Amino acid sequence: MSRNLRINFPRYFNFGNGVLSQLSEDISTYSYKEVLILSIAPLRDAIRPLIESIEEANVKVYLDESIVQEPTFDDFNRVYNAYKSCNIDAVIGIGGGSVLDVAKLVASLLNNDQSLEQIVGNGLLKKRTKDLICVPATAGTGSEVSPNAILVDYEGQKKGIISPFLVPDMVYADPLLTVSIPQAITAATGIDALTHCLEAYTNRYSQEFIDMYAYKGMQLISSNLVEAVKDGNNIEARSNVALGSLLGGFCLGPVNTAGVHALSYPLGSMFHLPHGLSNAILLPHVMEFNYQSNVKKYAEVALALGCLKLESDEETALSGISKIKQLMVDCAIPSRLRDLNIPKDAIPTMAADAMKITRLLVNNPREINLKDAIEIFEKAY
Secondary structure, three states: OOOOOOOOOEEEEEEEOOOHHOOOOOHOOOOEEEEEEEEEEEHHHHHHHHHHHHOOOOOEEEOOOOOOOOOOOOHHHHHHHHHOOOOOOOOEEOOHHHHHHHHHHHHHOOOOOOOHHHHHHEEEOOOOOOEEEEEEEOOOOOOOOEEEEEOOOOOOEEEEEEOHHOOOOOEEOOOHHHHOOHHHHHHHHHHHHHHHHHHHHOOOOOHHHHEEEEEEEHHHHHHHHHHHOOOOOOHHHHHHHHHHHHHHHHHOOOOOHHHHHHHHHHHHHHOOHHHHHHHHHHHHHHHHHHHHHHHHHHHHHHHHOOHHHHOHHHHHHHHHHHHHHHHHHOOOOOOOOHHHHOOOHHHHHHHHHOOOOHHHOOOOOOOOOOHHHHHHHHHOO
């Protein structure tokens, strides 16, 4: 099954080790008077040369480092209200997906008569008048190239905002920024990126054009993530995982994710489990539920993950699920919800909440009902 294909790429894209310095050189050509940089405190030293170069070009810089976890509506409102009266020409997001998502939304709603509540959903954002530059500092979310932003609403539910106006104008993806990321975050965000690729490839609405990105992304991440986790200074491994993450980000707009992400949302909203970790724990169990819906595709996933082709597609597909489980062991990712102090009696509520994420569940190659969701959570427990 397929839909019409529509992809919104960034207008300008730069990938490679050290390209953050290219942004420093380019910024003076953009004729900005005031810019807002959203980042995180651990990156302060890494981005200091950029800030200095912007200020040397007589551009006023506002620096906000207040986004430190998965953002809520309140987090967005706090940042937005702090700068809405400034004459900001561009918003620069430098960080992980949480920072980038807020940067994308702030840039979109400055000088805009729409409110946050009015743009929640798909295609409701009508315009963006401020330039948007994204610089990913983790290899996981793909937010730097996607049309998506995710926030937790006032009731604790994750909500998606999807719009072509959330695709940045300019992207500077510098793998060197990921070198300082701790092992646990490297592992979880890497599996998150792998899940983006895998869920796009096996999606009910998969597209051959996007399959190329998804397949290559799975190859790059699966063959380099363990080394990137074990040796954070391995620049080649870091670069390959970052590129795989980027390819996964390109999958998010035209195809998007499916059951793994839908079921992971309650873990984040109810227990504040990091998004990548939630996906990692659920991924093999959702794969076990899904693979018979398209054995051939799941066999191809196994090959992308580095498995050998076995006598049948089903054997090959099952080896891919085993490979994911081993990847989690090798990356020291917890494999069970009970290991993270998630109470078992919360499973029915989590399953019911997951059923509300219809925009993702509809993409799953096999229909997931409430009973199925409960069983998947129980297997992950």
